[in-house]
Amino acid sequence: MNSTESMTFQEVEAILxxxxxxxxxxQVDITLGGMNLKVSKEISSNGKSDVAPGTPVxxxxxVAPVEVSEPAAAAESEAQNAVAATAPAAEGVxxxxxxxxxxxxxxxxxxxxxxxxxxxxxxxxxxxxxxxxMKLMNRLSSPVSGTVSAIRGNNEQLVxxxxxxxxxxxxEESK
Amino acid sequence: MKRVLVxxxxxxxxxxxxxxxxxGLETVxxxxxxxxxxxxxxxxxxAVKVGPSHPGQSYLRGDVIVQIAxxxxxxxxxxxxxxxxxxxxxxxxxxxxNIIFIGPSxxxxxxxxxxxxxxxxxxxxxxxxxxxxxxxNVSEADVHALGQSAGYPVLLKAAAGGGGRGMRIxxxxxxxxxxxxxxxxxxxxSFGSDVILAEQFLERIRHVEVQILGDHxxxxxxxxxxDCTVQxxxxxxxxxxxxxxxxxxxxxxxxxxxxRLVSKLHYVGxxxxxxxxxxxxxxHHFIEMNTRIQVEHPVTEMLSGLDLVREQLWVADPANxxxxxxxxxxxxxxxxxxxxxxxxxxxxxxxxxxxxxxxxLPGGPxxxxxxxxxxxxxxxxxYDSMIAKLIVHDRDxxxxxxxxxxxxxxxxxxxxxxxxxxxxxxxxxxxxxxxxISTRWLEHQREELMPVLETAGR
Numbered sequence: 001m002n003s004t005e006s007m008t009f010q011e012v013e014a015i016l017x018x019x020x021x022x023x024x025x026x027q028v029d030i031t032l033g034g035m036n037l038k039v040s041k042e043i044s045s046n047g048k049s050d051v052a053p054g055t056p057v058x059x060x061x062x063v064a065p066v067e068v069s070e071p072a073a074a075a076e077s078e079a080q081n082a083v084a085a086t087a088p089a090a091e092g093v094x095x096x097x098x099x100x101x102x103x104x105x106x107x108x109x110x111x112x113x114x115x116x117x118x119x120x121x122x123x124x125x126x127x128x129x130x131x132x133x134m135k136l137m138n139r140l141s142s143p144v145s146g147t148v149s150a151i152r153g154n155n156e157q158l159v160x161x162x163x164x165x166x167x168x169x170x171x172e173e174s175k
Numbered sequence: 176m177k178r179v180l181v182x183x184x185x186x187x188x189x190x191x192x193x194x195x196x197x198x199g200l201e202t203v204x205x206x207x208x209x210x211x212x213x214x215x216x217x218x219x220x221x222a223v224k225v226g227p228s229h230p231g232q233s234y235l236r237g238d239v240i241v242q243i244a245x246x247x248x249x250x251x252x253x254x255x256x257x258x259x260x261x262x263x264x265x266x267x268x269x270x271x272x273n274i275i276f277i278g279p280s281x282x283x284x285x286x287x288x289x290x291x292x293x294x295x296x297x298x299x300x301x302x303x304x305x306x307x308x309x310x311x312n313v314s315e316a317d318v319h320a321l322g323q324s325a326g327y328p329v330l331l332k333a334a335a336g337g338g339g340r341g342m343r344i345x346x347x348x349x350x351x352x353x354x355x356x357x358x359x360x361x362x363x364x365s366f367g368s369d370v371i372l373a374e375q376f377l378e379r380i381r382h383v384e385v386q387i388l389g390d391h392x393x394x395x396x397x398x399x400x401x402d403c404t405v406q407x408x409x410x411x412x413x414x415x416x417x418x419x420x421x422x423x424x425x426x427x428x429x430x431x432x433x434x435r436l437v438s439k440l441h442y443v444g445x446x447x448x449x450x451x452x453x454x455x456x457x458x459h460h461f462i463e464m465n466t467r468i469q470v471e472h473p474v475t476e477m478l479s480g481l482d483l484v485r486e487q488l489w490v491a492d493p494a495n496x497x498x499x500x501x502x503x504x505x506x507x508x509x510x511x512x513x514x515x516x517x518x519x520x521x522x523x524x525x526x527x528x529x530x531x532x533x534x535x536l537p538g539g540p541x542x543x544x545x546x547x548x549x550x551x552x553x554x555x556x557x558y559d560s561m562i563a564k565l566i567v568h569d570r571d572x573x574x575x576x577x578x579x580x581x582x583x584x585x586x587x588x589x590x591x592x593x594x595x596x597x598x599x600x601x602x603x604x605x606x607x608x609x610x611x612i613s614t615r616w617l618e619h620q621r622e623e624l625m626p627v628l629e630t631a632g633r
Binding site for chain 1: 208223224225226227236238239241242243246247268528529530556
């Protein structure tokens, strides 16, 4: 008999909602039968989640990386990588990921100057690039004020959802 | 056509990639966040992440998918089944970008998505439909006329009703007046409208469908019938072919009707014409046409030896004609497909996602498995819970049933709850073995087919 308990989509969603609503950070690790759900949530010193809700580059709000996987060891390392990629204020580097799969443009029109170049200072909310999906231009803006330290997307090429496009070294005071 | 983007996931994406490879076509797979490790991603020449796990943000994003096709130089898109397969807007988007949509034209998809149009075209082609009043309020005389022409029983239903509420069955002409009066009064009280519709009531029916293929040159051929009578709430549980619960004569009449209907449409690609067969009247009635390759297409492939997906890809090119003639189509023996799902029959067939920790698949002559699963594959809560399709073929129906039972016994899946034991009970049931079933059979047999709930250890 291969009957094993596991979580349904609705149950996972309910768990995420509960965690999202709590003011505490930390890790939750639930194992039910063959399924392992690991959720980590980071809270910065000002009491707000480090993953700023509402920024155009984040599709998941306060709950950071979610790994539904097994074995647990693999989930551990994956989860840590994901945390490192989203918001490590400690190192001062914020990454901007592609919010959707589409074509990456560094400038507003083909002949225009790029929105930003490496070494340039940007303010929070400044447009840094466009991701096009079938003639619909989605503008990407910087979630922080800081200096562009790397541009990882290739101009006019396809970029995938979640791919890192920019690294921004945040200003001292904005940490 | 050189490069095909496969706009789907799971077993059907794998199935399509295999057919492309055989034809020397390059493939582009798309995958969501949850599907990065799936087999179709590894089998394709190129794979692009389409978006997050939720289908609405990934496999249903027609705009992103067309953008990926353009950016990767794919000149065709195969939609598989489900997701965007019958989305006319998506077909149009492909057409506008000069990408071949592997399926019929946008116009055909949207027309056939409309049941009224389907009924109309069937009637024009001389194909029987379920006789009825359509959307018009009926009079006593209308009900009498329907009973006389189509035979009793006649079903009366409230236009504003639904889900079986406000329905009455008239079995004799002398009941018409009283039943209609009661139906009207009831409908007015329950739904605020006394509009009553009437249609012939088909009491015991079987679901019979015909596999069709058409090309740009106007050729339309059928590849025989399938029977999908074993259903649970209109969800197919197992499919078999040919439809041998009905006479050879009726079966070939249904096949001819399907071809005649589709010939009116300039239909290109694979499609399925669905009928119900009334076991009391021995009549068949057109229901609708599906404009995609269906989940159960392997039943037809096992019976005919044709590769339907390859044929789809082949006729997508306007230069090509179907690679076979109607005379060459030979349906041999009997085939059964079983959908192996990660679901719990004890809990109302609730999907039970999880990770597959061990997998033993059956084999031998006449046994085919279509799956994307391996040890370690996660049956994701985001998508349908199908693990695999087991298709068996043998010289006749009883032999095919024995082969299916033996194959299911060999199949072992750990890590997730499956419906394997439930399917075995269906196959072993006397009514199924005698082919004495109708579409409501499974619901009626619930108690017999459901295992006794264990109180301990669950």
